[in-house]
Amino acid sequence: PTDVLSFLLEGETTDAGSADRPGRGMQLEGEVVVSTETAARAAGEFRWSPLDEVTLYVVHGLLHLVGYDDHDDADRQRMRDRECAILQTWSLTPHYTESTTTCADLASKQQTGGNR
Secondary structure (H helix, E strand, O other), rough: OOOOOEEEEEEEEEEOOOOOOOOEEEEEEEEEEEOOHHHHHHHHHOOHHHHHHHHHHHHHHHHHHOOOOOOOOOHHHHHHHHHHHHHHHHHOOOOOOOOOOOOOHHHHHHOOOOOO
């Protein structure tokens, strides 16, 4: 089942952004549609509340709107790193079923000054 869909209605770039932060400088209009039913089912599997799962879906959908993608391993990891950074502002740590770098790894890199 689909968890989140993003629809970019209109976007305008005011800054070129960069490869690691593709959405920087964008003004956009779009929609993010979240399946709360999927979130409720998935939440238990990932050991957090349905609201936390919905929050992940919203962040994921917004990142798609600003140019992040998850079609290949490198792009998926860059998107997950950004999701982790955003979710950590609310003390949330997502659990992914397949990932080469976890949010804990990202937090460790940030504390030691490592690059992403």
